Amino acid sequence: MRNQKSRLIFVLVLALFTILVTIGAQNGLVSTSFVKTLGKTLCLCIAALAMDLIWGYAGILSLGHMAFFALGGYMIGMWLMYARTEEIVVASLANAGLPATPEEISQGIASQIFGVVGASDLPMIWGFAHSLPLQLMLVVLLPGLLALAFGWLAFRARVTGVYLSILTQAMTLALALYLFQNDSGLRGNNGLSGLQNLPGVTAGQQEVSLWFFWAAAAALCITYIGLSAIVSGKFGSVIRAIRDDEARVRFLGYSVEAYKLFVFTLTSVIVALAGALYYPQAGIINPAELAPIASIYLAVWVAIGGRGKLYGAVIGAAVVSLLSSWFTGGRAPSIPLGFATIDWVNWWQVLLGLSFVCVTLFAPKGISGIFDWVAGAASPDRKGAPLGRDDGSLQEQEALK
Amino acid sequence: MSALLEVSGVSVSFDGFRAINNLTFSIGTAELRAIIGPNGAGKSTFMDIVTGKTKPDSGAVTFGEKSTSLLKLSEAQIARVGIGRKFQRPTVFEDQTVAENLILALKAARSPWKVLAWRIKSIDLEKVQRLAVQVGLADHLPRKAGELSHGQKQWLEIAMLLAQEPRLLLVDEPAAGMTLAERERTTELLTQIAQTRAVVVVEHDMDFVRRLNCRVTVLHEGAVLAEGSLEHVTKNQDVIDVYLGRG
Amino acid sequence: MRTLLICLFALLSVTPLRAQTVAEILSANAGLIEKSSRQTIAPVIDALAASGDPMAAEVLAAWQEKALAIRKGDGAFVLLKTTSDGYEVRDLTGATLGTATKTDVTELKPNAGVRAMIATALVQFTLSDPDISKRQAALDSIAKDPKPEALLPLRAAIKLEKAPTILAQKQRLEQLLTLRFDADPAARVAAITGFGADLGLDLRAALNPLVVTKRLAASSPPDGNIARALQPGRDLSQTEAYDLLVAAGLALPRLTIEAERAALLANLTDGMVGGVALADLASQAARDRAYTALEAEGRVPQAMTDAEAKAAVNDFQFYDVYVEPDAAVTSAASAALTSIGYRVDFMQAADLALDGLSLASIYFLAAIGLAITFGVMGVINMAHGEFITLGAYTGYVVQQWVPNYTASILIALPLAFAVTFAAGVAMERLVIRHLYKRPLETLLATFGISIALQQIFKNIFGTQARPLTSPAWLDGALSFNDVVSISYIRIAIFVLALVFLGFFLWLMKRTRLGLEVRAVTQNPGMAASMGINPDRINMLTFGLGSGIAGIAGVAIGLFAKVTSELGTDYIVQSFMTVVVGGVGNIWGTLAGATMIGGLQKMIEFLNPSNTLAAQTYMILFIILFIQFRPRGIIALRGRAAGD
Structure with a gap:
């Protein structure tokens, strides 16, 4: 029942926040770019929720989930770029005297999109780009199938603990390196751009940014409710049990590998959908977004927010990513030290890294630990009984042996 | 009475060390059996083989009326076939409540999709309640398992084992760390369970084995040294030499 | 005459x-x-x-x-x-x-x-x-x-x-x-046969012009030394074939979409062109029809549409003809080139093996410190890459003070070891000590240190690459023939890798410290009860692993650009090396480095234009490899490994 209460609180807070931002934006108190930042932050919160499910609950530290985020972005970006370019090409051909032929249009689109990498044909993988429903299907299918294939291989071989983390890191690196090539069919390191322009939409960025903000807020709300339903039920019980002692779960008759694969794939799809909402707001996507470090940041947010608590993940992602954009945006005041000046653009990452070490060392429950403490729901009173095993450490011991 | 579990000619070695050497063993559908043996006799490895944790180098392990081979099944599949295992150290999920632990173990569909759709029904609650009463944890259902005492954890694990409704129970040193009263209750419970299903108890404590009053299999160096009633095997000269002789 | x-x-x-x-x-x-x-x-x-x-x-x-x-x-x-x-x-x-x-x-x-x-x-x-x-x-x-x-x-x-x-x-x-x-x-x-399968570049340079061919289109087999007849669609594309016809003046230039559009626009009168209504011109077929009509009226130049072009290609035959007229010479030259080709392939394989070996020794050097911390202590150190960078920057700083390159490298190697050893010990004391038995959290904490260090490097040394110059006697390459060669720097790194392998084996097998390290690895409790201080051993082991990373940094800095991201480029490969090789075994690390280095060079050889793709395939291969040997090439066997 506590769960339903916290669910309600979350939805109310989110709704209030959305309304405030909307009012602020319409009165000009909140700038369009800040609405975009907030909308993007909400998408990152969705990704952090998924990360919390797989790491905080199932104990699998994936260092590759941002690859799925970016893949989702690429899939939606292909449609956005194609449809937008098609509009431009058709418009410019229509002004040129003759009605355009399909060949002229596709040639025009191809050379517009791929001129930058010296190609003039649309690669095969753009075969669905003309259709929004097909491309939306790919947003789910491509990351989903990739996660399924990778997860099947990794979990079947019983790769666990840090080994799995390294393997997922390698996966995202491989994908990033592949996309960096010009002949990957996704414009190499140029990536996809102009994604903020929605085809067929004449409304200004001010309105569009609000639409996306609402969509992100709704998606976050749905994800939170869905995931909190999952983790509070028997499924959640099983995956927490897997996190704490996967061998024991096996002897209860649960196929641990199937559960891990399920969670891995589910979270990948959630993250991909979040990415599909994120990149139209960001406007540009390139392979650097798949760098392993992005996925590690995702883990950092969850850890700072407090893993094993869904609201912890949301708080962590929101706080750290907003602080990060505040510090790196050059708006934070520099600190003069006399002999040197601490310029936050240069020193923010140092602060982040060190505070992260401190959180790991001194506050393993993260920011949400404060909430628990306030709510008096800190660690249960053991009445002098010896402390049980450390959360999430059992499986790691297993890997260590 | 046909055998429920048949282990025949099983051998396994680790780095040249033969942990199990041509072991043959069988147990009926409703039987209590104690396995004793000195340290390193292969008791744990034997349980590992039956539950699928270790794959033997040679031999056959079959289970049930259809003589299903267990060697090709994973640990989870073996558990679903109807073999439950209780570990020496109590292994319960300390971060979850006693009720959650029991619900996890309840016999039900185990696939992720079905578990996702699973909703608790009154019959499940009744079962959980009944099991908790049976092991004396009825008052502790909402508590976290990590807060239980060592003995209570043992009981919880036994309750979880029962919740699985297995046809064969492998119980590793159930009496370790229990008080005398608790031991008596354990003995009672095990003999009661053994009326409907097969129970294999691995035990060190001769006193406890005597209490169980059942057939005993003595393992030594990965093979069966002797089998029969406790009186019978304790008179066996080999057993005296290798096991009792050392105290 | x-x-x-x-x-x-x-x-x-x-x-x-x-x-x-x-x-x-x-x-x-x-x-x-x-x-x-x-x-x-x-x-x-x-x-x-x-x-x-x-x-x-x-x-x-x-x-x-x-x-x-x-x-x-x-x-x-x-x-x-x-x-x-x-x-x-x-x-x-x-x-x-x-x-x-x-x-x-x-x-x-x-x-x-x-x-x-x-x-x-x-x-x-x-x-x-x-x-x-x-x-x-x-x-x-x-x-x-x-x-x-x-x-x-x-x-x-x-x-x-x-x-x-x-x-x-x-x-x-x-x-x-x-x-x-x-x-x-x-x-x-x-003269050609006299050379046999000589590997000299000069010979190939002399032979190659003899087998140069030119492509031509003709209606009957041309005179001259024909290399081969070509089949449009198989040996050359229809477009290439048609372009040949155009080049030889045997066919009219093809009508491009742009040219057709311009021609139609120019002849547009009263919403009609060539008898086709303007609104109907939204398909290629209709445009072709209109253009053909204009052609018939002589109002536009004759030009080929796709269908006509195809027919024209079918009317002609296409040949590769040797520029060299003498057939005996061309056949001798191509035979010689083929046999040279075989030998070159063989030599290239040897060269590839050398390249692979040198890459392997780089990975080995980068990974050996990690193998110690990860393999021996079970601690995953994400800041290992930054220790490599730290070593390289130490070398750079030393060169600012000591202009003699030989002397500066000799100073830099031990100094880099000392600096990173100290950094490693500090990190172990301050952070890792508190996180033993929690590897995932160690991973994240060390990652925090990694991003902090990386940014600190950026703030101190800037983002541009700093030079770490090797002494002159390491310039140049040892070449065996025109195909097989290896640069002296790479030989030096190979030697350094061997030295460290030897050093590690000596340390672990022959010294008191090694004995204590092994004891602590196997059973810390027992070791402690025998008077070994596990804290001290862990500290020293971690310092040692980090120190070797520093030396690896100097070595890598000699041939790679020294930037704050130097270590990041090697960290994933280093992890792969340790994982593929098998944890807890120096020979495993060696095998892992050899496999990854060799394989990467091999994939690069098969797809030379694309080193990015090579790394992609490499990682895919490793993911598959883990399927078959989840615990690496040299896995610990037995009961301990089964858990």
């Missing part, structure tokens, strides 16, 4: 004319020289070339450049040098005679044919120059730009050559020129 005769003549006339000086030869042949022509002048030039007079070259060169003249006063030959007010005059021994005006001398003006003959003679002359370095330079210049004219002087020069090394070079060059330029096909074939 004529040149051969001249050559023969030259050979015959060399000896008797030898004693003469340049002046004597010129005055003896003054008539011939004044009215020189290609038919008559040859003996004179040859005599000059063979005279042995030290001034001969200068005189010949002057003659060629129209700076040789006859003094009107006495009819003697003199050398001229143009000055602002006339000439500076020297006699044929090089002694200055003073100045002269235009009227004092009659300049000799040899025609182009004669000048070419002089040039050839000059070549032969320099080829036989008494100064060995001049001969070498002449040879090199011929080799760089082989010309048919060089063949005869070269042959002549071989006869006179005494120095064995130059002689060998001359003979090789002569054969190379023969196979390309000799008039006699049999001689060329003999």
Whole structure:
């Protein structure tokens, strides 16, 4: 029942926040770019929720989930770029005297999109780009199938603990390196751009940014409710049990590998959908977004927010990513030290890294630990009984042996 | 009475060390059996083989009326076939409540999709309640398992084992760390369970084995040294030499 | 044949004319020289070339450049040098005679044919120059730009050559020129076969022009040395085939979409063009119809549509024809190239193995520290890459103070070890000590340190690459032939990797510290009860692993750019090396490095244009490899590993 209460609180807070931002934006108190930042932050919160499910609950530290985020972005970006370019090409051909032929249009689109990498044909993988429903299907299918294939291989071989983390890191690196090539069919390191322009939409960025903000807020709300339903039920019980002692779960008759694969794939799809909402707001996507470090940041947010608590993940992602954009945006005041000046653009990452070490060392429950403490729901009173095993450490011991 | 579990000619070695050497063993559908043996006799490895944790180098392990081979099944599949295992150290999920632990173990569909759709029904609650009463944890259902005492954890694990409704129970040193009263209750419970299903108890404590009053299999160096009633095997000269002789 | 005769003549006339000086030869042949022509002048030039007079070259060169003249006063030959007010005059021994005006001398003006003959003679002359370095330079210049004219002087020069090394070079060059330029096909074939499967780049450079083909379209098999007949659609695309037809003037240029659009627009009247309504022109077929109608009216140039182009291609045949007309020569050349190809492949495999080995030693160096911390202590150190960077920057800083590169590297290696050792010990004491048994959290905490360190490097050293220069004696490469070579830096890194392998084995197997480390790894409790301080051992082990990372950083910095991201480039590969090799075993790390290095080079070889793709495939391979050996190549077996 506590769960339903916290669910309600979350939805109310989110709704209030959305309304405030909307009012602020319409009165000009909140700038369009800040609405975009907030909308993007909400998408990152969705990704952090998924990360919390797989790491905080199932104990699998994936260092590759941002690859799925970016893949989702690429899939939606292909449609956005194609449809937008098609509009431009058709418009410019229509002004040129003759009605355009399909060949002229596709040639025009191809050379517009791929001129930058010296190609003039649309690669095969753009075969669905003309259709929004097909491309939306790919947003789910491509990351989903990739996660399924990778997860099947990794979990079947019983790769666990840090080994799995390294393997997922390698996966995202491989994908990033592949996309960096010009002949990957996704414009190499140029990536996809102009994604903020929605085809067929004449409304200004001010309105569009609000639409996306609402969509992100709704998606976050749905994800939170869905995931909190999952983790509070028997499924959640099983995956927490897997996190704490996967061998024991096996002897209860649960196929641990199937559960891990399920969670891995589910979270990948959630993250991909979040990415599909994120990149139209960001406007540009390139392979650097798949760098392993992005996925590690995702883990950092969850850890700072407090893993094993869904609201912890949301708080962590929101706080750290907003602080990060505040510090790196050059708006934070520099600190003069006399002999040197601490310029936050240069020193923010140092602060982040060190505070992260401190959180790991001194506050393993993260920011949400404060909430628990306030709510008096800190660690249960053991009445002098010896402390049980450390959360999430059992499986790691297993890997260590 | 046909055998429920048949282990025949099983051998396994680790780095040249033969942990199990041509072991043959069988147990009926409703039987209590104690396995004793000195340290390193292969008791744990034997349980590992039956539950699928270790794959033997040679031999056959079959289970049930259809003589299903267990060697090709994973640990989870073996558990679903109807073999439950209780570990020496109590292994319960300390971060979850006693009720959650029991619900996890309840016999039900185990696939992720079905578990996702699973909703608790009154019959499940009744079962959980009944099991908790049976092991004396009825008052502790909402508590976290990590807060239980060592003995209570043992009981919880036994309750979880029962919740699985297995046809064969492998119980590793159930009496370790229990008080005398608790031991008596354990003995009672095990003999009661053994009326409907097969129970294999691995035990060190001769006193406890005597209490169980059942057939005993003595393992030594990965093979069966002797089998029969406790009186019978304790008179066996080999057993005296290798096991009792050392105290 | 004529040149051969001249050559023969030259050979015959060399000896008797030898004693003469340049002046004597010129005055003896003054008539011939004044009215020189290609038919008559040859003996004179040859005599000059063979005279042995030290001034001969200068005189010949002057003659060629129209700076040789006859003094009107006495009819003697003199050398001229143009000055602002006339000439500076020297006699044929090089002694200055003073100045002269235009009227004092009659300049000799040899025609182009004669000048070419002089040039050839000059070549032969320099080829036989008494100064060995001049001969070498002449040879090199011929080799760089082989010309048919060089063949005869070269042959002549071989006869006179005494120095064995130059002689060998001359003979090789002569054969190379023969196979390309000799008039006699049999001689060329003999020269080609004489080389066998020689690996020299010069040979391949000489052979390749012989098998150059050109592609042409014809309605019947053309004359000439046909390499092969081509099938449009299989050997060349329809478009290429059609372009050939257009290039040969056998077909009209193809109508591009843009040209068609422009033509139709130009002929648009009253919303109609070529009988088709403007609104209907939204399909290619309709546009073609309109254009064909315009063609029929003669209002637009004839042009091919796709269908017409295809038909045209079918009417013709396509051939690759050798530029070299002689079939015997081309077949010998291509046979020679094939057999050279096989040997080159073999040598390339050897070269690839060397490359792979050197990459493997780099990965080994980068991973060995990680193998110690991860394998021996079970601690995953994401900041390992930054320790590598730290080592490289230490090297850079040392070079700012010590300008001598050899000395600075010798200082940098131990200093880098000391710096990163200290950093590692500090990190172990402050952070990792508190996180033993929680590997996932260690991973994240060390990652925090990693991003902090990386940013600190950026703040101190900037984002641009800093140079870490290797000593001069490490420049260059050890080459076995034109295919197989390895740079000295890479050999040095290989040696360094071997040294560390040895050092590690010695440390672990032969020292008290190694014994204690092994004891703590296997059973910390037991080790502690025997008086070993596990805290101290963990600290030292971690420091050691980090210190080796620092040394690896200096080594990597010598050939890679030193930036704050240097370590990041190696960290994933290092993890892969440890994981693939098998944790807790130095031989496993070695095997992992060898496999990853070798494999990466192999994939790069199979797909040379694309090193990014190589890394992608590499990682895919590792993911699959883990399927079959989840615990690495050299896995710990037994019960301990089963858990």
